[in-house]
Amino acid sequence: MLTLCKGEFSVERDDDRCIRCLVCVRQCPFDVHKYDEEEDRIYSDESKCVGCQRCATLCPTDAITIRYEPMEMKENANWKTYHLTNIYKQAETGGVLLTGMGNDKPYPIYWDHILLNASQVTNPSIDPLREPMELRTYLGRRPDLLDIEDGDELILKTEISPQLKLELPVMFSAMSYGAISLNAVKSLARAAAIAGTYYNTGEGGLHKDLYKYGKNTIVQCASGRFGISPDYLNAGSAIEIKIGQGAKPGIGGHLPGEKVLEEISETRMIAEGTDALSPAPHHDIYSIEDLRQLIFALKETTAYEKPVGVKIAAVHNSAAISSGMVRAGADFIVLDGLRGGTGAAPLVTRDNVGIPIELALASVDQRLREEGIRNKASLIVAGGIRSSSDVIKAIALGADAVYIGTAALVALGCHLCQKCYTGKCAWGIATQDPYLTKRLNPEIGTRRLVNLLKAWSNEMKELIGGMGINAIESLRGNRLQLRGVGLTDTEYRILGILPAGE
């Protein structure tokens, strides 16, 4: 059938600059570039280009420019090119449209409407280059109070639940081996170990080479239960039950059989070549009391030595659900917002389901405080955290820590072409093709991630020092350090912040 869709990108090649080295031909997994030996010329099939910028970045003579040039239709406020091309594709295939990464639609991004405070005169700002500035964060369940006996020496009579220690309040989100390459997972694991934080296995099990990073690992238990064994559960420092994901709330996952190669098959404990299907709900969790049973089954398995948390997608009722999860025994809860990424999701779900993380975070933190149970669980947020200032704003709204997924992949080279679901990632990240995965050197990947965390750490210290704060816990939930611009009264109320000028 003739496709009615035009490619989204144009490929411009400066023939004076091109030296026919064929880097672009070899690098493009989408077969855009073809060399014609007879003519000594490279032709580009623009319709296949996904805009990943791999060829343009690696071209040694800067001969290639990739430009975003979607099909330009007669202007129509209702029928955008987005809708037309989607309909063409569906008319041609009859399928559910897939996509990768997070929601890219122009829903409000509240981080960009929130400004931070700084100290002037009455309260000195603190210079992080001269004074200690603390970002260390502990995650886990806390009692309301401590019983300490004072005598010749202090005797602590309260034993507190196991805690995770983070040198900065940023962790790497759940991304499974399968969704991303082993080299990408190795980069995340090593970087987490060096930076003193955690990465998350996602639902892909734990590859045998990664057990040694267990101290910096959060192992996930998702609806497919892939790769879960007592060894796996005990290998990490914490366990996360995944109920939902911001990019696709309410639905499960699907790793196609062609990606289930030998090592993935071994890690996930499923036969080679079979589809790895994660059901939409856990088949043993149909309500909150079932969640409690799973939480305690996992705690029993790990002898109550590890925090067990629960991750949900941010949805309308997040506040009530979170309260239930804390009461069900979760030591930390993770909220994944509307803009959270994914390796593959139906376009219609990714673009239309869930709520912005900022609003979910504000309402959950407030709700848990009103119920007097905020200290019983730590609150981690994920989904579209782009910079150190987003992290600071999230913490001031009430988060204990954040997860970054997309930002970490970008540090590894991702250019957000959103084609993860094709398994052809030109940057060697979201692929299992050995020809492509070797493009990501885990040594270099580690260094890039460690650099990112170091840079963010330094920036966060500057920001909190500017507010006259020298320990991150004094920022947590400290919404007076935030002011909003350009929001409605309702949004100010939900975020619990004042407008700038007040």
Add this chain to the structure above:
Amino acid sequence: MQKIAYKKDISGCAVSGILNTNGKKINGRYIIRSIANMHDRSNGLGGGFAAYGIYPSYKEYYAFHLMFDDLNARERCEEFLDKNFLIEKDEDIPTRKINTTADPPILRRYFLEPREEKLNKISEDDFVIREVMKINSDIEGSYVFSSGKNMGAFKAVGFPEDVGNFYRLEEYKAETWIAHGRFPTNTPGWWGGAHPFALLDYSIVHNGEISSYGINKRYLEMFGYRCTLLTDTEVVAYLFDLLVRRHKLPMKIACKALAPPFWDEIDRMPEKEKKVMKTIRTVYGSSLVNGPFSIILGFKDGMLALNDRIKLRPLIAATKKDFLMVSSEEAGIREICKEPDKIWSPKAGEPVIGLIGKGVVEEG
């Protein structure tokens, strides 16, 4: 009274305190001289004192100091008091007319005992706190500025020496005095906004601005406190009440929650101590008071002084025989004690604690 317009307290200040660790009584004129010698640290928009051991004949009763905007407020409030307390005695707080304190409200004191029938399922102290909060937030034009036993707070708009003169403090003798001179930058002159802030037998004077206010307040709200005044000092007083009275933490541990050691110090501590400190910081992270402060806390057994953990506001301590003196400046001490036995600058985040009958137990 401008309770509503009264926004978050931003002020520089002078603080001073004297304690006799053998419980000998000290005349009020000394503390006035001490705080007056730091005149330039205040701007005339607030001064105040707290004194302990001043009502020995009524020491079993909660001594409420109240200010009323008008007779109407007084009537409403007295009706409320009568419903909830047996009033042993009530009288005007003695004052003298001076030119510098403008528009005094009606100032009254009441010696009270909670009515027996009101106390089911609630301790006397918790009941008193609840009633104080009710009066302050619900009875318009009434404000309780002191509610402990055998102690009292005295405060007003004005320079502290004028406030001391106004309240005739030279007629009182106390084992502990604390004092405050205020330099607010953004608040209207409201008598209730002056320091000390007092709750039960805790009274607190404070020089500083708390950058963690937003979270300290939300943390306290989880435990039922209502921070109606939006002042930093109120928050510090509630934190002490929560940690020491309700959670029963030793006072020096409460200080570690308010001004904890840095993580790299904790990492170097011996194993046992490390575990205690780590747990305190983990559990009480939201009660860390960040930003510059020096505070003096008066309580029935003594006096405590504490700096923020990087000492961004001044605090000096001195001893002479059985006297402990703390002050924003050495000048505040030398004025009343030319040759102290010992004078020192307490370390950041380390409390100075003097206890009646026990002496100076922590030197900071």
